[in-house]
Structures are given as structure tokens and as C-alpha cells.
Amino acid sequence: MTTPAPELPRVHRFLAEFHRRQAARTVEFPGAFAVLDDAYRNSRGNNHLLADGPVAPEALAGYAEEALGHLPYRCAYVLDETVAAACVAPMERAGYRHATTLVMAHRGPVPAHGGAxxxxxxxxxxxxxxxxxxxxxxxxxxxxxxxxxxxxxxxxxxxxxxxxxxxxxxxxxxxxxxxxxxxxxxxxxxxxxxxxxxxxxxxxxxxxxxxxxxxxxxxxxxxxxxxxxxxxxxxxxxxxxxxxxxxxxxxxxxx
The missing domain is CATH 3.40.630.30 (Gcn5-related N-acetyltransferase (GNAT))
Structure with a gap:
């Protein structure tokens, strides 16, 4: 687990807000929400559960089932590393695979325009x-x-x-x-x-x-x-x- 950086809470808020704004509709749960878009049914990036708060680890799989039960897949993201660590065991018992996505911030000097x-x-x-x-x-x-x-x-x-x-x-x-x-x-x-x-x-x-x-x-x-x-x-x-x-x-x- 990485040491939290000062800007990480702002990054989490940005990610959560992006997913909410992009969605065609949302479903709210305690500590989490589902984003849904029937126009892109095959896209996990547009149909998933996102935990942006202190979600109960044992409840996460149930939330995913309730919101995504009409789809052939279930996908959930957890932003907070401590909450995520607590979710691993119950989610694996529910048949989920766990993977990690890294969040990286630019620390170097701002480059010259690249011509794109x-x-x-x-x-x-x-x-x-x-x-x-x-x-x-x-x-x-x-x-x-x-x-x-x-x-x-x-x-x-x-x-x-x-x-x-x-x-x-x-x-x-x-x-x-x-x-x-x-x-x-x-x-x-x-x-x-x-x-x-x-x-x-x-x-x-x-x-x-x-x-x-x-x-x-x-x-x-x-x-x-x-x-x-x-x-x-x-x-x-x-x-x-x-x-x-x-x-x-x-x-x-x-x-």
C-alpha cells in the first residue's frame, strides 16, 4: 500500500465526479454508486460500481449484483486503498478477481508542446x-x-x-x-x-x-x-x- 499523497483526495473526487457525469444514469448505495449506460452495454467503463466512500466490504458484491444483474459481467472499483484491502477477501469469496490500477501524478517539469x-x-x-x-x-x-x-x-x-x-x-x-x-x-x-x-x-x-x-x-x-x-x-x-x-x-x- 502506498503512502497517501496530498493531492490523492482531489484525484478521487475528480474520478468519482467524472464517472457520475459521464453516466446515463446512476444508482446510489451507502459508500458507493453504480454508473450505467445502455448505449454501451458491453463497456465495463460505462457500467460498473464505484466505491468512493466507506462502503461495507461484505455489501459490495450485493450492490454490484443489484445494479449490474442485467449484464453478463460485474465490475466494481474501490478508490480508497484501506477500504479496498478490506474488500478483497469477501469479493474473492463472491467469485471476483482482484486487480490493481496505479494512480500516477506528474512531478517533472512541464514539457514543451509536443505538436499534437x-x-x-x-x-x-x-x-x-x-x-x-x-x-x-x-x-x-x-x-x-x-x-x-x-x-x-x-x-x-x-x-x-x-x-x-x-x-x-x-x-x-x-x-x-x-x-x-x-x-x-x-x-x-x-x-x-x-x-x-x-x-x-x-x-x-x-x-x-x-x-x-x-x-x-x-x-x-x-x-x-x-x-x-x-x-x-x-x-x-x-x-x-x-x-x-x-x-x-x-x-x-x-x-
Whole structure:
């Protein structure tokens, strides 16, 4: 368990508010809430339970069943590490797998603008669709459709939402990322940084990340963070780009 960083409560509030705003509807529980969107039924990112308070560990699985019982999966996130640790045993008894997502904040100097630019979703739809079989090879066409089109709902998630992309010299999208900002609160999140497979290893992801950090700082967001899976390599790359671990989010999933 990591030592809580001063900005972590603000990050938790931002995450919870983003999920609430993005949702088509919510269901409230003691210490938690469910977000639901029938338009993206196959997207766990749009249909899950999120514990943002002192939820009773033994109750979490029941809340997920009540809110997500119409779906073929159950997915729950717990923001607080102490609460999450208490939830592991009862959730595993209920048949859930536990994974950890790292929360990393940028501690390095603000980079120069990387040359990426804001684009509309229509420009990203093709590259994003083509990228998903690489990350989810077993996904059905319907599943991939929802994973792609759910980006539309993200426009509701924060005060300022930007889709950033960098292009090849020939004008093709080479890499992209989302930037979610609340300038009044001084906080920004960078998510879904992806490089087209044919353009890996050419520095495109770094240019998008630099652009996102630069634009967030220019908007007055002193807290700039992202999330990364604990068991995958990108978090080490983010560390080289000036990000430091400040906490984690627990994910519980049952299929």
C-alpha cells in the first residue's frame, strides 16, 4: 500500500465526479454508486460500481449484483486503498478477481508542446476501431463497437474534454490520448494513450503526452495525473516521463 499523497483526495473526487457525469444514469448505495449506460452495454467503463466512500466490504458484491444483474459481467472499483484491502477477501469469496490500477501524478517539469492537436471523434473512430483487436483479441464486433463509440459519452465527464492526436508526415493519425480537465479545481487527467501499431517506437506517444501535459498546465491544472495497470509495462514508461505513484484503485471483476 502506498503512502497517501496530498493531492490523492482531489484525484478521487475528480474520478468519482467524472464517472457520475459521464453516466446515463446512476444508482446510489451507502459508500458507493453504480454508473450505467445502455448505449454501451458491453463497456465495463460505462457500467460498473464505484466505491468512493466507506462502503461495507461484505455489501459490495450485493450492490454490484443489484445494479449490474442485467449484464453478463460485474465490475466494481474501490478508490480508497484501506477500504479496498478490506474488500478483497469477501469479493474473492463472491467469485471476483482482484486487480490493481496505479494512480500516477506528474512531478517533472512541464514539457514543451509536443505538436499534437485537438481532433474530433470522427477523425479517431477509424484508428481506434483498428486498435482494439490488439488489446482485446477475443472481443466481438458488438463489443468493439461499444468500446469505440463510448468516447462520445466522455464529452460529458469533465468541464473540458479534449481528444489529442499526433499525425505522421503523410497526415495519418499515429497516436492519441484523452485529456479531461477541471481548470477551476486545477486538476487534469490523461487517459487512453495509444499508438497505432505500425508507428510504434517512433516517439509519437511521447509527443501526445507532452502536448497533454503542456495544455493542462496552460489551463491552470497544477495536478496532472493518469492511471496505469500495475501488471503492465506502461507505468515504467510513465515514470521515465516524470510521473510518480501516489496511490492505487482496486478493480474487482466477475464474468
Amino acid at each position: 492537436r485537438e481532433v474530433g471523434f470522427d477523425e479517431l473512430r477509424g484508428p481506434v476501431t483498428a486498435s482494439w483487436p490488439r488489446f482485446a483479441p477475443a472481443a466481438t464486433p458488438e463489443h468493439i463497437h461499444d468500446l469505440v463509440e463510448r468516447r462520445t459519452a466522455r464529452r460529458r465527464g469533465a468541464e473540458d474534454v479534449r481528444f489529442l492526436a499526433v499525425h505522421t508526415p503523410e497526415g495519418e493519425v499515429a497516436a492519441w490520448a484523452d485529456l479531461y480537465m477541471d481548470p477551476a479545481a486545477g486538476i487534469a487527467q490523461i487517459e487512453d494513450l495509444v499508438t497505432v501499431e505500425a508507428h510504434l517506437g517512433r516517439g509519437y506517444a511521447g509527443r501526445v503526452l507532452d502536448t497533454a501535459l503542456h495544455e493542462a498546465a496552460a489551463a491552470g491544472c497544477a495536478t496532472r495525473f493518469l492511471t496505469a495497470f500495475a501488471g503492465d509495462w506502461p507505468h515504467r514508461w510513465y515514470a521515465r516521463k516524470g510521473f510518480r505513484l501516489i496511490g492505487s484503485v482496486a478493480r474487482f471483476e466477475r464474468v
